[in-house]
Amino acid sequence: MSAAFPIEILQRECPRPESDPRYDDSETRTITLPKGYKKQPEYAAFKTDTIFEKDIKIPLRDGTIIRADIFRPVRATEKLPILMAWSPYGKSGRGVFTFDHVPGRAGVARSKLSDYEKFEALDPADWVARGYAVANIDSRGAYDSEGNIVCWCSQEGRDGYDVIEELAKYDWCNGRIAMMGNSWLAIAQWFIAAERPPHLACIAPFEGASDVYREIVARGGVPTTVFMSFLRNVVVGRGTQEDINGMIKKYPSMNSYWEDKRAKVDRIDVPVYAAASYSTGLHTFGSFRGFEEASTEKKWLRIHSTQEWHDLYLETTNDELQKFFDRYLKDVDNGWENTPKVRASLYRYNKEPLVNIPFSNWPIPETRYEQFYLNANGGLQKLPPPESEQGIISYQSDVPFMQMDSDPGEVAFSYTFDKPVYILGSARVKLFMACPDHNDMDVWVQLRKADSSGKLLRQITIPAEDTGIKDDELELQNCMQYLGPSGALRASYRALDPHLSTTQFPEHNYYEKRLIERNTVVELDIGLWQTGMAFERDEKLVLKVSGHPMSLAELPMSRGTENLENRGVHQIHLGGNAPSYVAIPFVPLHA
Template structure:
C-alpha cells in the first residue's frame, strides 16, 4: 500500500481536519471507502480496546489472518483487506478529535457538514473514481444516516453497520428516561483522544506520532473546547430541536443502502437500522440482521464478503451477484448462539401473526385468553413481576417489533416502566445471548416514563407505539393510566418445553452478569445502557410502589410477532 498520513482537508470555516489515506501503489482512479469519527485514527484497536480485540480474535481467528494487523482501528475496516482489491480507504479524525482541530461536538450539524465536505473533497482527488462509499460500525454508521440526508453529489452508497438514528429515543432517553450511556461513553472513549490531549494521550504504533496531538493543552482548555453531552441531555427531558438537529432526516436519503443491525443491540443499535430501512425512500435498499458482538460480524470473512459484494456493485459496476441479493436477510436466532440464515422480502414479515399474550394476575401467567383479577403491586427498587407462559408444546418463532399494553398506577406523580422479554429453559433457567455490548442479554427490552405516555397517533402502529415526548402528563397517585410500551425488535426461535416471560420492573433489567477482562463497564445484561441518574430519577418519585391493574378496561397484554412454521 501507499499510505499518506495526516493529509489536511480544510473546511469552509478554515478548520483543518486530518486524514490517513491507504491506497494502491499503482496510479489509477479507485473506489473509496470513507469514515469520519472521534476515536483517533492513530489509536490502534489492539491498544485502545485490548479486551475486545483479544476476545474477537479468540472467537474468530480468521480476522487476524491474511493481514499484519498493523493498521487495525476500532470499528473500521482493515485497509490490508481492502486496498489489495483496488479500494482506497480514507480515515478522518472528526473536528476536535485525534489530530483534527476544532470544537468537539459529536453528531452536531457542523460535524455533519464537515463529513459532506470531506466526501466531496475525496471525490476530486487524482486517486478517486468519483464514487464514495461509507462504511464503519456504530459512530461510523450513525453519521452515515446524517450526512446521507444532505445528499453529497458523490456519495454513491452507504453501509450502516449497527448504527442508531434517533438521538432522543435511541441514544439519550429511552421512553423518556435518561440513559447514562452518552455521558459515560463521551468521557471513556472520546475525551481521552480529544485534540490537544497530546502527551497525555497514546501514540500511533505505526508512525510514533501522538494520536491526539501534536500540541498538549491544559485540562481547562480542553474542557472549554468540547460539549458535555451527558449534561445536555439531562437538561432537555423533552424532544425538540436539539435532538432533531442530531438525528437524520430519513425522507431525504435516496442513496443505495445496506442497513445491517444486531438483534442483541438492545439499548442502542437495532432500532435505528430497522426504522431507517423502513423510512428511507431509496429505491435500492437492503436489510441484514445478525447476532454476536458489536464488532465480530463486521470483521469476519462473511461480513467482509457481504460488504464487498455491495460496494463492488455500486462503486465499481462489478457483477458481484448483488442484483440477486434478497431485500431482507436474517440470521434467525436460536438458543445456544445458533443462527440460521433466511431470506425474506420485507420487514416486518408479511406473514407475521400478531398475537396477544395476556397478563394473568392469577399465578402471574401469560396466555392467549384475556384475564382479570386482583391488582398486583411491586416495589420499584425490587425485581418486579414476571409473567410466564406454560411450557411451549411446539417450537415458536418470534421475529419482529414487540409491544405491551399495561394499565398502571403509582403511589407518586410518575413511574418509570422497564420491560424485559425473556426466555426460560425447562429447568427454569433464563436463556441469555451474546449481545452487541454485553455477553448475556435478554431477548428484548422496552422502557417508558408514564408521564411521557402521550402517543403520536399519526406515527404509532399497534406493534410499534410512537411517543411524541413533547409534553409531561403527570400521574395522580393511585389513579391508573393506560401505557403502550415499545419493546425493541428482536428475533428468537423458542424450543418446545421452554417458556416465554415478560418482566415488569421499576429499574433496569439485571442478571448475575459476566466478568470480562478489560471490560469498560459492568456486564449484567444491559451493558452501558443504564438509567440510574438520581437527578433524572429522584427516589421520592421513582422509588416507591407501582401497581398493575387488571379490571375496568383493556386487559394488559404483550403483543408478539409470531412467525408461522
C-alpha cells in the same frame, strides 16, 4: 446561545491527544508500506504495497481544517473508489478504547487486524489489496482536527458532505465514495447520506443508532447518563466536546437540539447495505429504522446472530461487503441485486441460532400479532381475564440493581408454548399501572425465554472458539450475552406521537409531560426493540416488568451507576377494565 439553536449548547473540555498512548504526532507525511509489512509481529500483514498518506489536511466549508489518513495501492491500473470511515475515535491505530478492553477482544484476534484500521472500520491492509482506497477521518475537533467535537447531528452531516466532495477531487479517485463501519461510524452515515453529497455512491451502516434522544440518552423519555459518561472520556481533541450528559440533565424533554440528532433517513437515496443485531443496547432500533425509512429502493438488511465488532471482521462479512461495493463503486455486474432484501437470524438460546433466513421486506409482511394477557397468577393467557379475576401485582420500584440478570424488584409473567413458534419483530406491551407513592413512574419491560423447567436462558453472542472464554466464565455483559428485547417509558410521556407511531411500535410525545395523580390508573403503551426468538414445544415466553433496566450492563463499570427517579411501589392492574397484555409478532417458518 448557539447560532443553530435558541438554547445554550453546553461544552466540556476534551482529553488531549497526548492522553492516548498510541498518539504519535500531527506531521503530514507519505510512507510506503511494502507487501508483508507488519506493525508488530502479532498483527496482520499488508497484502499489497501501500501508500500511506498521514494527516493530510481537508478544508470544510467554514474554513475548519480536519485531518485524514489515506491508504491506496502503490500500483493501480485504474482510478480508485474510496471507502471513508468517519468518527472522533482516532485514525489508523489510534484510540483510547480498543478491543483489549473487551473480554476476549470480542472474538477479534490481533492477528486479524493490522492496527492501521480505524476503530470499528475496515482494515486498509486488507481493503487496499481488494482494489480500494481507504480514508480514515478524524471528525471536527478530534485529535488534531480543528474545531470542537459535535455529536451525531446535522453539522456532522454537513462536515461529511464537504469531506466526500474534497476526496472526490483526487486525480487518482474515480469520483465514487462509500462509507462503512460500526457504531459512531454507522450513525454518521445516516446523517451524512441525508445531506446527499453528489459523490457519495453507497453506504454500509453496520449497526448505528439514528435518533440520539429516543435511542441512546432518553429511551422512553427516561434520561440516562451512563453510556455518555464512558464515551466522553474516549473522544480526545484540542478543544471541547458537546456535553451530552449536561444537556439531557438541563433539557430532559424534546426540543430542537434533540430533534437535530434524529437523522433524516428518509432523504437517503443511495444504495444501502445495513447490518443489525438484537444484542446491542444502543443501535438495534436505529439500524432497523434507517433501513425501513431510507427512500432508496436499493436497500438490503442483514440481521446477524453475533456482536457488531465480531461480525465486522469476519472474512465472510468482508467478502460480501466487497460484492456490494464492487457493484456500486466499480459497476461490476456480479448479481448483488439478487441478494435477499432481508436476511434474519433467530436466537434459540440453548442451540445454535437460525441464520440468514430470507424475507421480502422488514417488517416481515407475513407477521401475525397475537395478544397475551397478564393474569394475577403470574401467567400469560390468550383471553383477557374477566372482572371476577381482576387483580393487582406490585413491585418495589426503587430498589438497588446491578443489571446482572434478575435483580430485586422484578415481576414475571409466563406462557408455555404447545408447539414450535418463531417471534420476529417488535413486541408491544400495554400496561394499566398506578403508583400510590409518586406522581411519575419509569417502567421497563423485557421478554425472556425459559426452558421447559422455567430456567431463564441467555444467548451467548460470540463463539467461545473466537473469544477463548468458556461459556460459564463469560462476563455478564450485554455485548457478550443477550437476555431478550426490552422497552422503557416514563409515564408522564405516555401520550403517543401520531406522526411517528406505527402498528409495530408506539412513539411518544416527549415535548410535554403529564404527571400522574397518585393511585390513578394510567395506560402505558411500551414498544420493545426488535428481536428474533425461536421456541420449541414446552419452552416458555416470559414477560418481566420492573422499575429499572433489566438488560445486562453494556460495561462492567456501569453496573449500579444509573440514577433513577422512581419512588415506592408500582402497581400493575390486571383483568376486567384493565386488560394489560403483550402483543407478540409471530412469523411462519419451516426451520
